[in-house]
Amino acid sequence: xxxxxxxxxxxxxxxxxxxxxxxxxxxxxxxxxxxxxxxxxxxxxxxxxxxxxxxxxxxxxxxxxxxxxxxxxxxxxxxxxxxxxxxxxxxxxxxxxxxxxxxxxxxxxxxxxxxxxxxxxxxxxxxxxxxxxxxxxxxxxxxxxxxxxxxxxxxxxxxxxxxxxxxxxxxxxxxxxxxxxxxxxxxxxxxxxxxxxxxxxxxxxxxxxxxxxxxxxxxxxxxxxxxxxxxxxxxxxxxxxxxxxxxxxxxxxxxxxxxxxxxxxxxxxxxxxxxxxxxxxxxxxxxxxxxxxxxxxxxxxxxxxxxxxxxxxxxxxxxxxxxxxxxxxxxxxxxxxxxxxxxxxxxxxxxxxxxxxxxxxxxxxxxxxxxxxxxxxxxxxxxxxxxxxxxxxxxxxxxxxxxxxxxxxxxxxxxxxxxxxxxxxxxxxxxxxx
Amino acid sequence: xxxxxxxxxxxxxxxxxxxxxxxxxxxxxxxxxxxxxxxxxxxxxxxxxxxxxxxxxxxxxxxxxxxxxxxxxxxxxxxxxxxxxxxxxxxxxxxxxxxxxxxxxxxxxxxxxxxxxxxxxxxxxxxxxxxxxxxxxxxxxxxxxxxxxxxxxxxxxxxxxxxxxxxxxxxxxxxxxxxxxxxxxxxxxxxxxxxxxxxxxxxxxxxxxxxxxxxxxxxxxxxxxxxxxxxxxxxxxxxxxxxxxxxxxxxxxxxxxxxxxxxxxxxxxxxxxxxxxxxxxxxxxxxxxxxxxxxxxxxxxxxxxxxxxxxxxxxxxxxxxxxxxxxxxxxxxxxxxxxxxxxxxxxxxxxxxxxxxxxxxxxxxxxxxxxxxxxxxxxxxxxxxxxxxxxxxxxxxxxxxxxxxxxxxxxxxxxxxxxxxxxxxxxxxxxxxxxxxxxxxxxxxxx
Numbered sequence: 001x002x003x004x005x006x007x008x009x010x011x012x013x014x015x016x017x018x019x020x021x022x023x024x025x026x027x028x029x030x031x032x033x034x035x036x037x038x039x040x041x042x043x044x045x046x047x048x049x050x051x052x053x054x055x056x057x058x059x060x061x062x063x064x065x066x067x068x069x070x071x072x073x074x075x076x077x078x079x080x081x082x083x084x085x086x087x088x089x090x091x092x093x094x095x096x097x098x099x100x101x102x103x104x105x106x107x108x109x110x111x112x113x114x115x116x117x118x119x120x121x122x123x124x125x126x127x128x129x130x131x132x133x134x135x136x137x138x139x140x141x142x143x144x145x146x147x148x149x150x151x152x153x154x155x156x157x158x159x160x161x162x163x164x165x166x167x168x169x170x171x172x173x174x175x176x177x178x179x180x181x182x183x184x185x186x187x188x189x190x191x192x193x194x195x196x197x198x199x200x201x202x203x204x205x206x207x208x209x210x211x212x213x214x215x216x217x218x219x220x221x222x223x224x225x226x227x228x229x230x231x232x233x234x235x236x237x238x239x240x241x242x243x244x245x246x247x248x249x250x251x252x253x254x255x256x257x258x259x260x261x262x263x264x265x266x267x268x269x270x271x272x273x274x275x276x277x278x279x280x281x282x283x284x285x286x287x288x289x290x291x292x293x294x295x296x297x298x299x300x301x302x303x304x305x306x307x308x309x310x311x312x313x314x315x316x317x318x319x320x321x322x323x324x325x326x327x328x329x330x331x332x333x334x335x336x337x338x339x340x341x342x343x344x345x346x347x348x349x350x351x352x353x354x355x356x357x358x359x360x361x362x363x364x365x366x367x368x369x370x371x372x373x374x375x376x377x378x379x380x381x382x383x384x385x386x387x388x389x390x391x392x393x394x395x396x397x398x399x400x401x402x403x404x405x406x407x408x409x410x411x412x413x414x415x416x417x418x419x420x421x422x423x424x425x426x427x428x429x430x431x432x433x434x
Numbered sequence: 435x436x437x438x439x440x441x442x443x444x445x446x447x448x449x450x451x452x453x454x455x456x457x458x459x460x461x462x463x464x465x466x467x468x469x470x471x472x473x474x475x476x477x478x479x480x481x482x483x484x485x486x487x488x489x490x491x492x493x494x495x496x497x498x499x500x501x502x503x504x505x506x507x508x509x510x511x512x513x514x515x516x517x518x519x520x521x522x523x524x525x526x527x528x529x530x531x532x533x534x535x536x537x538x539x540x541x542x543x544x545x546x547x548x549x550x551x552x553x554x555x556x557x558x559x560x561x562x563x564x565x566x567x568x569x570x571x572x573x574x575x576x577x578x579x580x581x582x583x584x585x586x587x588x589x590x591x592x593x594x595x596x597x598x599x600x601x602x603x604x605x606x607x608x609x610x611x612x613x614x615x616x617x618x619x620x621x622x623x624x625x626x627x628x629x630x631x632x633x634x635x636x637x638x639x640x641x642x643x644x645x646x647x648x649x650x651x652x653x654x655x656x657x658x659x660x661x662x663x664x665x666x667x668x669x670x671x672x673x674x675x676x677x678x679x680x681x682x683x684x685x686x687x688x689x690x691x692x693x694x695x696x697x698x699x700x701x702x703x704x705x706x707x708x709x710x711x712x713x714x715x716x717x718x719x720x721x722x723x724x725x726x727x728x729x730x731x732x733x734x735x736x737x738x739x740x741x742x743x744x745x746x747x748x749x750x751x752x753x754x755x756x757x758x759x760x761x762x763x764x765x766x767x768x769x770x771x772x773x774x775x776x777x778x779x780x781x782x783x784x785x786x787x788x789x790x791x792x793x794x795x796x797x798x799x800x801x802x803x804x805x806x807x808x809x810x811x812x813x814x815x816x817x818x819x820x821x822x823x824x825x826x827x828x829x830x831x832x833x834x835x836x837x838x839x840x841x842x843x844x845x846x847x848x849x850x851x852x853x854x855x856x857x858x859x860x861x862x863x864x865x866x867x868x869x870x871x872x873x874x875x876x877x878x879x880x881x
Contacts, residue, residue, distance in 0.1 A: 068472070348539040348540070348543040350481070351483075352479070352481060354481050391478050
């Protein structure tokens with residue numbers, strides 16, 4: 001069994017699976033049970049400033065998007081930061097950390113955007129003995145209306161400023177949690193790095209309305225007939241998160257900045273994907289909220305199994321391994337020519353490939369007598385839609401045309417050399433490759 | 435105190451009423467809403483879906499299943515009823531394993547088709563439970579059509595004609611409408627008096643008058659119907675039963691499976707219905723299976739289906755065969771009856787083993803076997819009986835061209851009595867519906 005131990009910012013944990021700052025990490029009772037279940041670390045539910053705690057709604061605070069069989073694909077929430085007194089949280093954190101020294105314990109913090117507020121809370125957090133802090137610049141609902149959370153995360157200057165305060169008044173690692181509710185994730189990441197952040201974590205939740213009740217015309221979750229946008233998370237947001245992680249990992253200005261990957265991690269495979277795109281570890285919330293803490297067991301066993309199969313002995317062997325393969329569109333090899341191939345033996349004749357191609361793509365699939373489907377190479381642009389909609393795995397595949405063969409669609413001979421848009425004759429800015 | 439399976443001869447009350455109620459409950463219990471959602475989600479929404487091609491009534495199956503998965507079973511039912519007004523009964527009795535579900539691509543992929551029949555039942559039951567009729571009649575045309583026979587073909591024809599604004603009078607020989615839906619289907623396929631409720635629900639369209647107890651050739655003449663009405667649709671079914679052609683087939687205890695099935699369906703109290711200790715059913719179709727299974731469910735100790743050809747040639751589907759086997763019915767193949775033995779009442783059936791050549795001709799091997807039988811059900815096919823003069827006959831049935839036109843002008847026919855088709859409820863519905871459209875075109879001069 002591969003060694004899952006992870007060193008993130010000098011914080012060691014027995015595995016890369018941390019629980020994200022969220023309802024599951026709200027209090028000592030949960031966190032102890034999470035550690036007993038095997039989680040490598042916990043980011044404690046976000047702490048607010050000293051004084052009367054925030055209050056939450058007293059109606060439903062979660063909405064959901066289902067897939068087949070009520071499988072949870074996404075949850076949105078309108079819950080705020082911890083609604084328990086600061087002192088209570090700090091005492092509990094100290095106790096938990098003392099009892100679980102081998103696990104990572106991170107304090108998530110959100111206080112008003114002024115130096116005094118941060119200066120006041122940081123020493124008290126440090127006293128708990130926790131391993132680091134995470135700045136909640138991501139929460140898109142409620143707190144953002146009060147100038148905190150995503151309201152900070154959407155202004156790179158604020159991120160840099162607050163991060164700098166934290167590095168000044170706190171001597172352990174500072175992680176900046178980013179909101180996806182911006183145009184270009186690289187700007188807040190650069191700001192965090194410029195402010196001295198040790199790492200970024202992303203993504204926080206996506207602003208969302210999950211559904212609308214068509215009887216009372218209120219967004220869900222509905223509180224007395226009204227709804228407010230919430231933060232969306234779970235498997236549905238994973239593709240958005242993967243891209244943002246990769247963008248930061250390959251941006252020359254932030255390349256090498258440690259990343260804690262968040263966004264729909266549900267299985268070992270999700271975690272591995274985040275990690276090969278540059279995340280040093282992952283944080284999980286929705287999977288735990290859907291299946292309970294025990295779900296981490298599959299993640300640990302699965303990642304370990306995959307590492308054994310690949311011959312990796314440490315997570316550092318594969319972290320960032322896919323980053324060099326994330327590129328700009330303009331550098332994709334336009335001389336790579338593929339065609340769809342349908343395996344007649346495994347085809348079940350549903351015709352979805354035909355409907356998709358005929359109605360919405362390139363009319364490149366013939367439907368012959370007896371529902372035999374065949375690709376017309378003269379029209380196939382290898383778009384992959386037939387592969388995507390085919391219910392049978394590996395029934396339709398994309399096969400590269402060997403160099404020297406003629407592409408029936410273009411009539412051109414496929415060449416072996418790499419050639420991209422920057423060199424293409426149709427590109428007005430092309431550089432002649434002479 | 436029940437008699438038990440071992441009571442000799444033909445006896446009522448072999449099982450107590452609680453056991454009988456359990457035995458005759460729904461063969462396929464209805465889906466709960468979540469079960470239906472999960473089942474519906476398995477549909478791939480195929481292009482030019484093979485299931486639709488396989489459905490004699492061309493129900494847009496992928497569409498109605500999608501409507502179930504989007505939370506609108508009533509709308510799904512509407513999609514079904516537009517093509518098949520008896521979609522509720524067909525959901526129960528269609529041999530889906532040889533129709534839509536056999537064609538389902540998931541049958542090819544995993545041997546486990548989308549459960550189209552049960553989904554159809556979920557949709558149709560949901561709408562019918564609201565006791566609203568989803569169609570309204572067109573403006574009256576003042577045209578009148580006579581339908582003879584209130585089975586599936588007649589009902590489907592009458593409903594479509596009524597919907598199009600014509601006035602319909604259905605003439606039914608029995609005292610109750612429904613035809614084989616009411617009298618000829620195993621009880622566990624149509625529980626809670628469904629056939630009768632379905633007729634009532636169908637009649638809500640309006641414009642249909644139901645006359646029962648009137649039979650062609652028995653006070654009712656085709657010629658007078660032709661005079662009185664603008665068109666006539668014959669859906670009289672097959673009232674005759676093929677003879678056994680075996681010595682001793684007039685002994686007590688020998689009877690027609692269709693009568694047994696009808697008696698069972700009409701029985702108020704199954705403990706009063708007699709059944710043999712040793713029952714032999716001669717035949718290989720659905721009627722044979724229905725009679726055999728129900729004999730077992732009533733408490734017969736030994737039930738045997740004796741079919742003269744091989745399993746592969748059996749009319750009843752493999753699903754039906756397996757259902758029978760699971761209820762303890764013994765299936766015998768390549769045996770045909772040569773004699774019923776017994777002193778006045780049947781005691782044994784003598785069967786001769788057969789071999790079948792490539793052309794389907796049967797030759798006895800010379801070997802015979804005698805099995806105990808105090809009740810013998812003939813289920814070797816039904817025949818057209820009392821067809822009015824002047825109608826061309828083809829293969830023992832009323833000859834019809836496309837859309838059910840007979841050789842007589844203004845007379846259409848459909849269902850089991852008409853040539854072509856598979857003698858299934860669903861084909862009868864299709865034939866009734868299509869004849870109605872043809873009649874409508876003729877009556878409105880649009881055809």
